[in-house]
Amino acid sequence: MLIPFPLKSALAGLLVLTTSVTWADELASETKQQIQTIKDKALNDDLSFEIIESLTTEVGPRMVGTPAEKASVKWAVNKMKALGFDKVWTEESEATLWERGTLDAQITAPYPQKVKALALGNSVGTGGETVSAEVVAFDNLEALKAAPADSLDNKIAFVTYQMERHRDGHGYGKAVGARVSGASEAAKKGAVGFIMRSVGTDTNRFAHTGVQMYQDDVKKIPAIALSNPDADLMEAMLTRDEPVTFSITMDNADTKGKTTTIANVIGEVTGSTYPDQVVTLGAHLDSWDVGTGAVDDGIGVGITLAAGHYLSQLEERPERTLRVILFAAEEIGLHGAKDYVKKHRDEMDNHVIGAEWDFGNGKIYELAPGVSQQALDDMRAFAQLLAPLGVEMASTNNAKGQSDMSALGNAGQPAVNFNPDGSDYFDFHHTENDTLDKVDKAALKTNTAIYSMFALFATDSGVDFRK
Ligand SMILES: [Zn+2]
Structure with a gap:
């Protein structure tokens, strides 16, 4: 007591006679x-x-x-x-050193729409070009990792996982793995770009940035996060029968090795x-x-x-x-x-x-x-x-x-x-x-x-x- x-x-x-003295x-x-x-x-x-x-x-x-x-x-x-x-x-x-540069991100088919997105930290740019490819969706990082080798050749991987809201914030730990290593995991399967639903609990049209880390000896591909409403939009398009294509144009300063x-x-x-x-x-x-x-x-x-x-x-x-x-x-x-x-x-x-x-x-x-x-x-x-x-x-x-x-x-x-x-x-x-x-x-x-x-x-x- x-x-x-x-x-x-x-x-x-x-x-003090009987017990040790505490503060x-x-x-x-x-x-x-x-x-x-x-x-x-x-x-x-x-x-x-x-x-x-x-x-x-x-x-x-x-x-x-x-x-x-x-x-x-x-x-x-x-x-x-x-x-x-x-x-x-x-x-x-x-x-x-990493500099953000500029980003243009769009769903180009079947229903073209611009989306709110942010590059993830350390992402490479697209070198003055546009990366455009069909989107393949995954429920989470584990599903992406389980995709067969080469199954994403010339595709853009999209992780749709939605972070959960909890008082102690533990939903972050379950969501952030895709942000940190998703781009390299997608590149290992042949992907040319990586998109994820933002690690965030809001419904505002703001994307959440954060650091991502490329693995050694894996091709570096552009990595971006969509705002939650835009991730919803892309998921809705993916329920249609037609392929969804997406384009990323990202002009980054060359920070390699700096x-x-x-x-x-x-x-x-x-x-x-x-x-x-x-x-x-x-x-x-x-x-x-x-x-x-x-x-x-x-x-x-x-x-x-x-x-x-x-x-x-x-x-x-x-x-x-x-x-x-x-x-x-x-x-x-x-x-x-x-x-x-x-x-x-x-x-x-x-x-x-x-x-x-x-x-x-x-x-x-x-x-x-x-x-x-x-x-x-x-x-x-x-x-x-x-x-x-x-x-x-x-x-x-x-x-x-x-x-x-x-x-x-x-x-x-x-x-x-x-x-x-x-x-x-x-x-x-x-x-x-x-x-x-x-x-x-x-x-x-x-x-x-x-x-x-x-x-x-x-x-x-x-x-x-x-x-
Ligand atoms: Zn902080």
Whole structure:
């Protein structure tokens, strides 16, 4: 049974005789008060929204390799300094460059219609020509993989799978495989083009882009996603008896083999007692080019920078260092996160715990830990502080961190995943419709409060989260 805090504090002296002392037992009223103060501050402040507004207005879309992406790095350095971070720096590396170019996509027979489509990231163009061929539909990636060899010679493959809407967003995992590897799987069967229904849950006439990866030694064919209504349209035509043909004209810059310099932007609120012990909060700074990246991942940038600011404004610095990492090039394959692990591998033992925000708009309902057994009681005690905000603690203990942070989790850093209601995240994800008006201000305040409270708990509680 959980004992309420005031009683627990009063009993702490007695409990210490018989049981090991946890953070909850020892919780200094001062720390508890500070967590309450930071919670109240975040719940009554617009800072995280103002940061997202600044990023989306003054920089906008910031796809890797674009001038705006370089501008976002400058913006982030200046913003961190202005918000009171003690140290701010960048860490550069190289990533492959891809430029979108132009796309014209049409159903050419039996009933010609233009459709709304977007190239998938890394797609080759059509080299000044038009690829035009009969469409062959597949229910999902598995069905495409099962097609006989050469059965798609001079055809365009079309995967019709519709992503399911779920609170925890798990429909994405089932849908995204076709996006990542569908083009190469189609090319192996002889296809000259790859089309898929967008990985998204909306019915808007916006296509969803996202990264796709060609396999080595497989012919590279153009790969595009149709908006959900246009995928419906093509399926309707496929129910007629006549063959459906489709044309793709995509004029891409030749980016073959080119790389571009990317930069993680890192800011610290330096710990007063254990400056080398680092608690990390992460988000990614890059975005796709089509919206303004407000939800993905402007919200993460807003939440993590605001949390850092609140900690920097405390009268006394917390014991450990808070390190906010704005990762580069997440959208094209976690390049910034992988580079961070490479550069900091020797210091991974000093990475106390981390959390990322890269899951959109919804209110957090669950804290899922990935920590040592002995730290679970402390985590439960912290979760109690979040209960009035509607957060429960998961019964699992295997979190690695969302998105970029999973690279650090896999390198040994303990992690917490704060799971939000992701029901509508994939309505906007990677579309022209990912804009500032989609940010839910009320949920944002609550989530900012939760991240700020977590940052203070992890930097100032002395809990050893390592396994
Ligand atoms: Zn993201």
